[in-house]
Amino acid sequence: DYCKGGYHPVRIDDTFNEGAYVVVRKLGWGHFSTVWLARDVRKNRHVALKVVKSAPHYTETALDEIKLLQKIVDANPNAPGRKHVVELLDHFYHRGPNGTHVCMVFEVLGENLLSLIKRYNHRGIPAHLVKQIAKQVLMGLDYMHRECGIIHTDLKPENVLVCIDNVEEVVKNELLNDTRSTTTSYKKGHSIRITGSQPLSPPSSGSPSSQKPNNTSEQTKSPQAKENGEQPINGVGTDKNNYDETDGINRDDAESVCDTEMYSSPLTQDKLTNKPSTSTKWTTPDVINVKIADLGNACWVEHHFTNDIQTRQYRSPEVILGSKWGPSADIWSMACMAGSRYNKDDDHIAQITELLGLFPKHLALSELRHIHKLRHWKLADVLQEKYLLSRNEADFMADFLLPMLDLNPDKRSTARQSLQHPWHQIDDDKDNLGGGTSSTHMTGSCDSRDNRTHRTLNSIKQKSD
Ligand code: ADP
Ligand code: MG
Numbered sequence: 279d280y281c282k283g284g285y286h287p288v289r290i291d292d293t294f295n296e297g298a299y300v301v302v303r304k305l306g307w308g309h310f311s312t313v314w315l316a317r318d319v320r321k322n323r324h325v326a327l328k329v330v331k332s333a334p335h336y337t338e339t340a341l342d343e344i345k346l347l348q349k350i351v352d353a354n355p356n357a358p359g360r361k362h363v364v365e366l367l368d369h370f371y372h373r374g375p376n377g378t379h380v381c382m383v384f385e386v387l388g389e390n391l392l393s394l395i396k397r398y399n400h401r402g403i404p405a406h407l408v409k410q411i412a413k414q415v416l417m418g419l420d421y422m423h424r425e426c427g428i429i430h431t432d433l434k435p436e437n438v439l440v441c442i443d444n445v446e447e448v449v450k451n452e453l454l455n456d457t458r459s460t461t462t463s464y465k466k467g468h469s470i471r472i473t474g475s476q477p478l479s480p481p482s483s484g485s486p487s488s489q490k491p492n493n494t495s496e497q498t499k500s501p502q503a504k505e506n507g508e509q510p511i512n513g514v515g516t517d518k519n520n521y522d523e524t525d526g527i528n529r530d531d532a533e534s535v536c537d538t539e540m541y542s543s544p545l546t547q548d549k550l551t552n553k554p555s556t557s558t559k560w561t562t563p564d565v566i567n568v569k570i571a572d573l574g575n576a577c578w579v580e581h582h583f584t585n586d587i588q589t590r591q592y593r594s595p596e597v598i599l600g601s602k603w604g605p606s607a608d609i610w611s612m613a614c615m616a617g618s619r620y621n622k623d624d625d626h627i628a629q630i631t632e633l634l635g636l637f638p639k640h641l642a643l644s645e646l647r648h649i650h651k652l653r654h655w656k657l658a659d660v661l662q663e664k665y666l667l668s669r670n671e672a673d674f675m676a677d678f679l680l681p682m683l684d685l686n687p688d689k690r691s692t693a694r695q696s697l698q699h700p701w702h703q704i705d706d707d708k709d710n711l712g713g714g715t716s717s718t719h720m721t722g723s724c725d726s727r728d729n730r731t732h733r734t735l736n737s738i739k740q741k742s743d
Contacts, residue, residue, distance in 0.1 A: 305544060
């Protein structure tokens with residue numbers, strides 16, 4: 279992908295926009311772009327610099343993304359939900375050997391929800407954080423839908439990023455302590471190892487490769503990582519490579535390049551706050567703020583770019599069946615993050631039907647012809663039996679989720695309505711990691727090779743009754 283029309287070969291210490299930004303290290307990558315931690319020289323702070331592939335298709339999509347992001351910035355600066363959608367700070371073109379690349383500058387955010395879910399996996403994300411996250415995502419969606427007229431269309435844990443409120447401190451700390459950021463001591467193009475993080479396989483600048491590995495396969499792990507027995511505990515790239523089977527389904531033409539040279543990982547507050555992976559005693563943050571990110575697939579309520587939207591596990595029935603869809607498709611995805619996940623379309627529909635009852639006739643009943651046996655399993659029972667919530671908590675959470683899972687997109691509750699549900703008001707005990715017997719959950723797409731974690735990966739501890 280480091281070819282004409284592809285990624286721009288970025289090097290540490292490269293400058294962008296006439297010296298305004300200096301590259302520190304890689305943060306992540308997507309099918310469209312590579313994303314870099316960079317210093318904003320003029321404002322003396324760090325930013326995330328997204329450098330988009332240069333082919334016309336990518337450029338056009340990026341220009342749409344910028345228009346959508348600008349609407350997010352401008353629509354209503356005072357709206358509370360605006361804080362929960364990623365903020366575009368700057369954009370410009372950058373000319374390089376592979377063409378002219380659209381560049382976008384964002385505030386620096388941390389790891390995504392899926393990697394957070396995995397870090398908490400053995401004990402579960404505490405209930406008070408689950409409620410905060412659900413509330414903030416709904417606030418972000420409410421802002422996008424009502425104030426901006428924007429539909430995200432690819433809402434999933436990978437696209438919800440945790441905020442870092444002390445970015446400069448974290449960067450400074452990382453620069454002092456972490457091998458990955460010894461920017462002065464490693465030479466350009468040399469390998470960088472990040473202990474405890476999965477290498478981000480794809481695009482390493484300056485390593486043009488003709489390999490085109492399967493995105494979901496083992497081979498995307500670097501040989502070093504395998505030798506070192508590193509676990510994929512942390513890092514967006516991991517999730518993308520191993521689990522994100524249909525990220526941006528309208529982008530499937532793009533392939534990533536296997537890279538064993540350069541690793542990247544999200545910025546985390548671990549070293550300053552807690553270390554769940556290495557320490558037996560770790561503290562739970564009181565607050566986790568999150569933002570909805572990656573508007574690369576977003577569209578206008580009044581102007582859809584494609585009907586090929588949403589990642590499978592979070593895809594709404596109306597989209598699967600090719601019916602009319604709108605902002606409520608995001609609400610379905612939101613509820614899926616806190617509900618079940620699905621695999622193949624048939625199975626998916628079957629499970630939706632199991633959970634929610636039969637489809638309305640107008641939703642192309644013929645689509646259901648392949649489905650024979652359906653068990654009926656009420657959502658509240660799933661939450662109780664599978665996720666070990668108490669009866670009360672299960673009923674309460676189901677009451678919150680079910681209106682977001684209305685099969686009829688027009689009747690589905692809106693973000694604003696969901697925010698009014700009393701489930702948000704019940705204050706959970708923060709210190710619930712030890713004794714709780716019940717748990718609620720927030721699901722993320724996970725490795726389909728691992729059935730055990732298939733639907734139950736992301737237990738989130740709830741206060742026991
Ligand atoms: P694409 O459109 O190519 O999929 P994304 O916007 O999803 O690009 O960004 C690719 C990756 O870069 C993300 O998965 C994440 O790891 C990282 N990233 C993106 N934006 C930020 C940000 N603001 N702060 C930190 N990391 C980011
Ligand atoms: Mg992306």
